[in-house]
Amino acid sequence: MRKLLLSALAAAALAVLPQSAARAAKEEVVLGLSQDRVAITATFDGSEILVFGAVKREAPIPKDEPLQVIVAVSGPAPSVMVRRKEKKLGIWVNVDSVLVDSAPAFYAVATSAPFTQVLSDTEDLRYRVSIRRAIRSVGAAMHIRGAQAFADAVMRIREKNGLYSLRENTVAVDEQTLFRTAIKMPADLTEGNYQTRIFLTRGGEVVSSYETSIDVRKVGLERFLFSLSREQPFLYGLMSLAIAIAAGWGASAAFSLLRNR
Amino acid sequence: MQIYLPIAEVSVNAFLLLGLGGMVGVLSGMFGVGGGFLMTPLLFFIGIPPAVAVATEANQIVASSFSGVLAHFRRRTVDIKMGLVLQAGGLMGAALGVVVFNYLKALGQVDLLVKLCYVVFLGVVGGLMFIESLNAIRKSKKAGGSSPAKRRQRGWVHALPFKMRFRTSGLYISVIPPVLVGVCVGILAAIMGVGGGFIMVPAMIYILGMPTKVVVGTSLFQIILVTGFTTMLHATTNYTVDIVLAVLLLIGGVIGAQIGTRIGVYLKAEQLRILLALMVIAVCAKLALDLLLQPSELFTLGEAGGH
Numbered sequence: 001m002r003k004l005l006l007s008a009l010a011a012a013a014l015a016v017l018p019q020s021a022a023r024a025a026k027e028e029v030v031l032g033l034s035q036d037r038v039a040i041t042a043t044f045d046g047s048e049i050l051v052f053g054a055v056k057r058e059a060p061i062p063k064d065e066p067l068q069v070i071v072a073v074s075g076p077a078p079s080v081m082v083r084r085k086e087k088k089l090g091i092w093v094n095v096d097s098v099l100v101d102s103a104p105a106f107y108a109v110a111t112s113a114p115f116t117q118v119l120s121d122t123e124d125l126r127y128r129v130s131i132r133r134a135i136r137s138v139g140a141a142m143h144i145r146g147a148q149a150f151a152d153a154v155m156r157i158r159e160k161n162g163l164y165s166l167r168e169n170t171v172a173v174d175e176q177t178l179f180r181t182a183i184k185m186p187a188d189l190t191e192g193n194y195q196t197r198i199f200l201t202r203g204g205e206v207v208s209s210y211e212t213s214i215d216v217r218k219v220g221l222e223r224f225l226f227s228l229s230r231e232q233p234f235l236y237g238l239m240s241l242a243i244a245i246a247a248g249w250g251a252s253a254a255f256s257l258l259r260n261r
Numbered sequence: 262m263q264i265y266l267p268i269a270e271v272s273v274n275a276f277l278l279l280g281l282g283g284m285v286g287v288l289s290g291m292f293g294v295g296g297g298f299l300m301t302p303l304l305f306f307i308g309i310p311p312a313v314a315v316a317t318e319a320n321q322i323v324a325s326s327f328s329g330v331l332a333h334f335r336r337r338t339v340d341i342k343m344g345l346v347l348q349a350g351g352l353m354g355a356a357l358g359v360v361v362f363n364y365l366k367a368l369g370q371v372d373l374l375v376k377l378c379y380v381v382f383l384g385v386v387g388g389l390m391f392i393e394s395l396n397a398i399r400k401s402k403k404a405g406g407s408s409p410a411k412r413r414q415r416g417w418v419h420a421l422p423f424k425m426r427f428r429t430s431g432l433y434i435s436v437i438p439p440v441l442v443g444v445c446v447g448i449l450a451a452i453m454g455v456g457g458g459f460i461m462v463p464a465m466i467y468i469l470g471m472p473t474k475v476v477v478g479t480s481l482f483q484i485i486l487v488t489g490f491t492t493m494l495h496a497t498t499n500y501t502v503d504i505v506l507a508v509l510l511l512i513g514g515v516i517g518a519q520i521g522t523r524i525g526v527y528l529k530a531e532q533l534r535i536l537l538a539l540m541v542i543a544v545c546a547k548l549a550l551d552l553l554l555q556p557s558e559l560f561t562l563g564e565a566g567g568h
Contacts, residue, residue: 040265041265042264042265042505043262043263043264043265044263044265044272045263045265045272046272080562080563081562081563082560082561082562082563083560083561083563084559084560085556085559085560085561086559087555090553091373091552091553092551092552092553092554092555092556093373094372094373094561149560150560153558153559153560153562154560154562156558156560157558157560157562158562186272187263187265187271187272188270188271188272188308189270190270191270218267221267222265222267223267225267225268225504225505226267226268229267229268229496229500229502229504230500233496233497233498233500234493234496234497236496236502236504237492237493237495237496237497237502238493239504240320240492240496240502240504240507241320241323241489241492241493243324243504243507243508243511244320244321244323244324244327244492244507244511245323245324245327247324247328247508247511247512247515248323248324248325248326248327248328248329248331248511248515248518249327249328249331250515251328251515251516251518251519252327252328252331252332252515252519253331255332255519256332256335
């Protein structure tokens with residue numbers, strides 16, 4: 001499903017390329033990342049990725065509108081079940097639910113100016129840049145009224161947890177050529193490919209875009225334990241129990257030693 | 262110090278987990294409860310996914326109960342025979358409980374039913390214990406504290422067949438009530454994701470008439486097997502046991518349990534019971550308020566395809 005979606009997005013991106021190319025084929029992104037992989041170790045406490053780059057162009061800088069830059073980083077996007085509570089017989093219970101087809105586990109957008117100035121609504125609709133547009137819930141609207149409230153809830157809850165963020169004016173652009181920003185990734189990351197998109201815009205329209213991905217992976221002990229729990233669950237369970245018994249016995253023995261001294 | 266948990270996929274403070282484990286461990290050692298009914302909600306609260314919290318908690322209870330039961334073995338306050346009889350019932354109950362749980366899951370609203378289960382059982386058990394131990398304290402004060410009240414009623418429990426002698430408890434009763442208690446606790450343990458100590462302990466005191474001092478050790482002994490079984494089930498079917506989380510909790514837990522059993526020695530049986538009753542009532546009140554008051558966030562996020 002996700003692959004299908006991605007390829008559909010890629011196809012859409014290809015389809016729009018000629019149009020934007022006609023407008024300003026001369027501006028391209030040359031990108032650098034401080035790191036293109038994030039290793040989740042046992043003491044992983046979030047990460048900050050420096051995204052920097054330059055605009056390559058063969059013609060002089062266009063005079064009309066200043067160049068703006070958007071950096072959007074998106075985590076893996078599984079579907080999410082959103083449930084709503086209502087008071088029934090005096091207690092609060094889940095009354096209805098909506099399946100939001102795809103909501104990224106992490107989503108950060110950094111822009112060089114207020115969002116509405118950087119990107120027009122139609123362009124946002126096309127590229128799905130804003131947080132609201134990054135969440136997709138198709139089909140839900142059919143049978144439940146106010147399905148948007150459920151998508152809003154995903155945004156609200158994840159923004160509160162620091163998983164979604166829109167950071168306006170955080171991309172520094174020098175001489176309309178060099179740009180840089182830092183994307184903060186929280187400690188609660190899930191594994192996967194984090195799609196990183198860079199958009200160059202002028203007057204709210206995308207003139208060029210670039211896409212790469214940041215690989216987020218568990219390493220070392222974390223990887224070992226995770227793999228063991230999936231591939232050898234029985235062994236993993238026995239190991240957990242053995243540790244529990246050993247710790248219980250160890251503490252008991254240590255305390256009786258202390259007491260008998 | 263932040264630690265990233267490999268299965269839960271969240272980053273939490275290691276000292277917070279050690280502290281929580283220690284606190285619950287002390288209570289576990291004092292009262293002979295696994296502490297699951299306290300720890301599981303606490304883990305939800307610090308952001309551990311519910312499925313991981315329930316499964317890992319079972320593993321941690323094994324450790325703290327084992328640590329606690331060794332101390333009781335040394336003091337000869339474990340009725341092994343009674344424990345085995347309860348366990349036989351408990352395993353039957355656990356199997357039944359899984360069936361009931363899956364049935365409720367198919368109906369939807371399983372979360373609500375689990376919570377209601379908690380509120381009803383904690384409320385009834387806590388309330389009854391509180392009243393009873395308050396009366397016991399009053400009586401012993403009237404009697405000058407010399408003779409603690411005896412509760413050896415010869416009721417229906419003693420009229421049943423298949424009598425068996427439980428030497429450590431000083432009982433000669435039918436095996437039917439202990440097996441039934443085991444079954445009931447097993448069912449509840451499977452549904453509520455706890456060891457069931459908070460129900461087992463009062464049941465042993467009030468239904469079986471066992472002496473309080475023996476009850477704690479025997480309950481811990483019984484809990485080990487049930488939660489060990491639960492851990493294996495979760496590890497092999499849901500892959501939700503987080504070993505890193507478990508280790509952090511159980512380091513605090515086993516130390517706490519040792520301290521708890523020693524505190525327990527210095528407290529009178531009635532005091533022990535009244536404290537446990539107050540704790541049970543407090544958790545019950547908290548859960549009831551969650552159901553009755555309007556939550557600040559009406560929406561909750563869950564995994565698609567989950568329950």
